[in-house]
Amino acid sequence: GAGVSQSPRYKVAKRGQDVALRCDPISGHVSLFWYQQALGQGPEFLTYFQNEAQLDKSGLPSDRFFAERPEGSVSTLKIQRTQQEDSAVYLCASSLNGRQHFGDGTRLSIL
Amino acid sequence: GQQVMQIPQYQHVQEGEDFTTYCNSSTTLSNIQxxxxxxxxxxxFLIQLVKSGEVKKQKRLTFQFGEAKKNSSLHITATQTTDVGTYFCAGQESGGSNYKLTFGKGTLLTVNP
Structure with a gap:
């Protein structure tokens, strides 16, 4: 596609539920990033993939967060047993040469 | 860990006024975006600066990278309502990974027509 596509755009879940957020990067982009953006803040790095390899997951807040990119294209960010502090916009970005292209994000609200 | 600070947090201007946002890193950067x-x-994405002291212009926008590669600025001349938004700097730490960006908190610019 023309850009990075994320789904769903909005997700409301009850505390304790599991959620899965999808990212479809720009075709051919080797690098894929997940960020968490709280209201009024800049994006905070969560994890980085190069093709299917997760090379850096140092930003994942806890072991409830899990990301995968099994075929080196689409990626899924999964959050288990969601908590209220997980409420944020989750941004995905893909890159070929250092410049990052962001999707519109998934706004996650935990009730 | 690396920290990137931006000031001001908010800036409200009249259309036609100039605007500047400043970015400072706690560590030396290999590049800033x-x-x-x-x-x-x-x-x-707007731009990437790599060289010490680099200055780049995009129409009314001027970007600078400090000599020590720890700070940067974005200056907009004669703001327009289309400039409204939050401007983020994001630095890549020198000697660190060649992919990880640390974002500042951003400067929210509003323009009164």
């Missing part, structure tokens, strides 16, 4: 995020939108 600037992004713009419109309200309700996603960050959009």
């Amino acid at each position: 600037w992004y713009k995020q419109r309200p309700g939108g996603h960050p959009v």
Whole structure:
């Protein structure tokens, strides 16, 4: 596609539920990033993939967060047993040469 | 860990006035990138600066990278209502990974027509 596509755009879940957020990067982009953006803040790095390899997951807040990119294209960010502090916009970005292209994000609200 | 600070947090100007946002890193950077995020939108890449003391211009926007490669600025001349949004700097730490960006908190610019 023309850009990075994320789904769903909005997700409301009850505390304790599991959620899965999808990212479809720009075709051919080797690098894929997940960020968490709280209201009024800049994006905070969560994890980085190069093709299917997760090379850096140092930003994942806890072991409830899990990301995968099994075929080196689409990626899924999964959050288990969601908590209220997980409420944020989750941004995905893909890159070929250092410049990052962001999707519109998934706004996650935990009730 | 690396910290990137931006000031001011907010800036409100009259259309036609100039605007500047400043970015400071706690560590030396290999490069710095600037992004713009419109309200309700996603960050959009504006530019990347790599060389010490580098200055780049894009129409009314002027970007500078400090000599020590620890600070940067974005200056907009004669703002327009289309400039409204949050401007983020994002630094890549020198000697660190060649992919990880640390974003500042951004400067929200509003323009009164």
